[in-house]
Amino acid sequence: MTAFSSDFLRIIHERGFVDSCTHADELDALLKKEVVSAYIGYDCTAPSLHVGSLVSIMLLRWLQKTGHRPIVLMGGGTTRVGDPTGKDEARKVLTDEAIAANMAGIKSVFSKYLTFGDGPTEAVMVNNADWLDDLSYIGFLRDYGPHFSVNRMLTFDSVKLRLEREQHLSFLEFNYMILQAYDFLKLARRDGVRLQMGGADQWGNIVNGVELGRRCDGLSLYGLTVPLMTTASGAKMGKSAQGAVWLNEDQLSTYDFWQFWRNTEDADVGRFLRLFTELPLDEIARLEALGGAEINEAKKVLAHEATTLAHGAAAATAAAETARAVFEQGGVGEDLPTITVPSDELAAGLLAPALFTRAGLTASNGEAKRLIKGGGARLNDAPVGDIGRMITDADLKDGEIKLSAGKKNHALVRVG
RNA sequence: GGAGGGGUGGUCGAGUGGUUAAAGGCACCGGACUGUAAAUCCGGCGGGGUAACCCUACGUUGGUUCGAAUCCAACCCCCUCCA
Numbered sequence: 001m002t003a004f005s006s007d008f009l010r011i012i013h014e015r016g017f018v019d020s021c022t023h024a025d026e027l028d029a030l031l032k033k034e035v036v037s038a039y040i041g042y043d044c045t046a047p048s049l050h051v052g053s054l055v056s057i058m059l060l061r062w063l064q065k066t067g068h069r070p071i072v073l074m075g076g077g078t079t080r081v082g083d084p085t086g087k088d089e090a091r092k093v094l095t096d097e098a099i100a101a102n103m104a105g106i107k108s109v110f111s112k113y114l115t116f117g118d119g120p121t122e123a124v125m126v127n128n129a130d131w132l133d134d135l136s137y138i139g140f141l142r143d144y145g146p147h148f149s150v151n152r153m154l155t156f157d158s159v160k161l162r163l164e165r166e167q168h169l170s171f172l173e174f175n176y177m178i179l180q181a182y183d184f185l186k187l188a189r190r191d192g193v194r195l196q197m198g199g200a201d202q203w204g205n206i207v208n209g210v211e212l213g214r215r216c217d218g219l220s221l222y223g224l225t226v227p228l229m230t231t232a233s234g235a236k237m238g239k240s241a242q243g244a245v246w247l248n249e250d251q252l253s254t255y256d257f258w259q260f261w262r263n264t265e266d267a268d269v270g271r272f273l274r275l276f277t278e279l280p281l282d283e284i285a286r287l288e289a290l291g292g293a294e295i296n297e298a299k300k301v302l303a304h305e306a307t308t309l310a311h312g313a314a315a316a317t318a319a320a321e322t323a324r325a326v327f328e329q330g331g332v333g334e335d336l337p338t339i340t341v342p343s344d345e346l347a348a349g350l351l352a353p354a355l356f357t358r359a360g361l362t363a364s365n366g367e368a369k370r371l372i373k374g375g376g377a378r379l380n381d382a383p384v385g386d387i388g389r390m391i392t393d394a395d396l397k398d399g400e401i402k403l404s405a406g407k408k409n410h411a412l413v414r415v416g
Numbered sequence: 417g418g419a420g421g422g423g424u425g426g427u428c429g430a431g432u433g434g435u436u437a438a439a440g441g442c443a444c445c446g447g448a449c450u451g452u453a454a455a456u457c458c459g460g461c462g463g464g465g466u467a468a469c470c471c472u473a474c475g476u477u478g479g480u481u482c483g484a485a486u487c488c489a490a491c492c493c494c495c496u497c498c499a
Contacts, residue, residue, distance in 0.1 A: 168494060233454065259452080266453050293451040327452055351466095367445080370460060376446040388466055406446060 006031035007066040014281060015274040017059055019200045019227040022210055027222040030194065031068065035120050038063055038195035039071035039187055041128070041180065043079045044102035045094065048248035049109055051260070052199075055226045055275055057247075059197055060123070061113045070123045071193060072110050074103050077132030078180060084173040085158040085201050103127070109247045112310060124191075128183050140182075147215045148178055148208075156204035177205045184209025188219055195222045232267030247310055254311045255335035258319035259408070261303035269298050277305035326410060330381060332402050340416035349390040352379065359403050359411035371405055378404040 004010040006028045012018055021027065030036060040056050042049065049057070060070040079099050094102075107125065110116075114123040153159055156177065162169040184206070187193035196206050206223035213219035245260045246252040264272055270288030273279060279287075279301070287298035300320065307316035322333025339359050341350070350358075353368035356377060362368040369387045371377045377384040379395060380402050393415065395401050401413040 263452060266451090269453090293453090295453075296451060299453080323452080362445090364463065365465085366463065367461085369466090371446065374446045374460065386466095408452060 004028045008036075008063055008068060011066065012059060012062055015062075016271060017055065017062075017226050017275065019225040020203060021224045022207070022222050023220075026220065027195065027224070030222075031066075035068055036063075036195055037069040037071055037187075037191055037193045038197055039073050039126075039184075039193050040197045041073040041075050041078070041183060042106060043075035043083060044099045044106060045079060047102050047105040048246040048251045049106055050247060051245040052229055054247065055229055056198060057110070057113050058275060059226060064114055064121055064123060067121055069121050070114055071187065071191065072114070072123060072125045073183065073187070074107065074125060074127045074129075076100075076103055076127040076129030078128055078176065078183070080129075081176050081179060082173050083158070083176045083180075083205075084162060084169060085176075085205065105248055105251075126187070126191075128179075128186075131186050132179060132182075144178065144182060144212065144216070147212055148181075153177065156208075158201075158204055177208050180205040181208035181212040184221060185212050185216060185219075188213050188221055189217065194220070195224060197224045197226070200225045200228045232265050249311060249315075253335070253337065254307060254315040255319045255322055255333075255337075257310060258303045258307045258316060258323065261306045262299050262323060263408075264299050264302060266295050269295060269302060273298070273302050273305075277302060277309075279305060332400065332410070332412060336402075336410050336412050338400075338412040338414055340414050343393070343415045346391070346393045346396075346413075346415055349392040352377070352384050352389040352391055353387055355391050355413065356403055356405065359413060361403055361405040361409055361411055376406050378402075 004013055004024070008031050009018075009021075009024070009028050038060075040060060042053065060072065063070045076099060079094060079102075080096070110123070110125065116123045116125065153174070154163065158177065159169060159174065184193070184196050196209055198206055203223070203225050206225065210221045210223050213221040244252075245257065247257075249257075261272070261276075270284060273284040273287060274281070277284075287301060288295075290298050303323075304316050304320055307319055319335050322335035325331045325333040326336065337360060341355075341358075352372060353362070353365045356362045356368040356371065357365055361377075362371055368377065372384045372387045372389075375383055379389070379391065380397055381404065391401065391413075396415070399414065402410060403413060404410045
């Protein structure tokens with residue numbers, strides 16, 4: 001399974017996207033023979049996707065680039081059930097309103113990475129609520145229930161782990177894999193989809209769909225998973241200073257997004273360049289071979305490329321420029337988070353801890369005081385020193401005040 | 417329905433009447449060292465207050481007590497076995 005002849009499998013294999021794949025040789029031949037429709041499902045559990053999902057989005061992008069048709073499945077129906085995979089406890093049941101709002105946020109990401117339309121290789125977005133919401137219970141059970149073995153279902157990790165850990169698993173959640181399998185069958189029948197892809201944790205769910213297609217319609221369906229993304233030091237990937245690394249700009253600024261990539265661990269640079277950029281492999285090989293501090297150049301390239309894909313070249317350049325000004329010159333940049341304070345308030349003076357919290361650098365006044373006592377808080381690059389420090393318009397420098405919490409978190413205060 | 421076990425801070429997990437805002441680990445945040453890396457070491461880690469101090473918190477609601485996460489009652493939820 002090393003020498004694939006189809007562009008898609010060859011490229012994604014070279015770039016490290018493939019964790020496992022069903023009938024790789026057959027799929028390879030199919031991809032050479034015809035335009036293949038493949039889908040990945042996204043549940044609407046948050047208002048945006050984050051970098052954890054980015055691997056699969058890049059996968060769809062490569063699929064389209066190599067002449068096939070990506071289908072983005074929004075889990076409007078399955079989100080109402082809740083995927084138990086990888087969770088110790090049932091997720092809180094989301095309201096239909098929350099699901100709809102989340103879906104709206106998630107949808108917007110894909111247009112950055114894929115070209116949608118009606119052409120043979122243009123992407124399509126579908127919603128499984130369209131067919132799941134109206135299923136009739138008895139009819140569904142009679143049609144598809146016989147194809148699922150409970151004995152077998154109990155052996156899938158998503159279920160098995162819950163049982164082994166003696167964690168509650170509701171019947172509602174237990175049905176998730178059946179619905180996901182049905183999704184695949186439905187898309188195969190309706191849109192001729194032949195391949196489902198997803199994260200490594202989705203393997204069991206995907207295989208169920210492959211088998212359901214064969215049992216019901218004698219279809220040859222395929223599944224492919226990407227590795228679970230972790231950093232070289234073992235942490236789950238996707239934390240920034242602000243929390244999760246969201247793909248939507250309204251959830252995470254382009255500057256913070258850029259910074260996330262810039263702060264990649266050395267050991268991850270090559271892998272991330274292959275997965276999250278489209279640079280040629282020989283160029284990546286050169287970049288990851290850089291030693292010592294030089295590897296920072298590779299990280300900048302990574303940050304620029306990844307940010308360009310997500311937010312556009314202008315945003316990436318602006319973020320890079322701000323980062324350069326802030327880190328390499330110790331100054332300020334346009335992209336730093338900025339708050340505006342009324343001039344009379346500033347003239348009257350504001351306590352440093354309160355201003356830090358107001359600027360979003362600390363979560364509470366207490367935290368701000370601790371930060372100041374610990375020496376991590378700076379005002380115009382000078383340690384604040386005293387928790388009773390008053391900040392006034394006398395602290396303005398070129399019309400703004402730079403606040404810093406640690407070396408990486410900065411904010412600007414302007415008068416307005 | 418019956419019997420037994422359990423619900424502690426973001427998380428895991430101690431604590432079983434007072435010095436417990438609650439040991440310890442992880443996560444997280446600062447600092448040192450560096451390269452805006454990793455590893456390591458140091459400090460911090462509920463909220464408000466400059467502080468004294470006040471408030472909130474150990475499933476929920478009541479009760480006993482000078483005093484409860486710790487004892488009692490009822491209720492809710494989870495687990496195991498039985499029917």
